[in-house]
Amino acid sequence: MLLIGCGSSVNQENFDRIQPGMAEMEVINILGEPTESSSMEIGTLSGTTSSWEDEGGKITIQFVNGKVKVRNFKKYTD
Numbered sequence: 001m002l003l004i005g006c007g008s009s010v011n012q013e014n015f016d017r018i019q020p021g022m023a024e025m026e027v028i029n030i031l032g033e034p035t036e037s038s039s040m041e042i043g044t045l046s047g048t049t050s051s052w053e054d055e056g057g058k059i060t061i062q063f064v065n066g067k068v069k070v071r072n073f074k075k076y077t078d
Contacts, residue, residue, distance in 0.1 A: 015073040022068045
């Protein structure tokens with residue numbers, strides 16, 4: 001995969017590439033597999049919260065029916 005040797009994928013540049021409505025697989029193509037993920041379904045509505053975290057920060061994305069609904073980036077200070 002292209003992420004190997006390119007440093008952390010958890011950064012402001014990659015976070016800015018993620019837009020509401022983007023498919024979950026598109027996000028995974030940018031950030032790689034999440035470090036944490038949980039899902040639930042209620043009737044025809046499905047939701048997933050996934051996080052990508054390393055020493056530089058944490059990106060959390062909430063997906064509704066497989067599309068980005070809410071996103072957050074917390075950069076850790078040095």
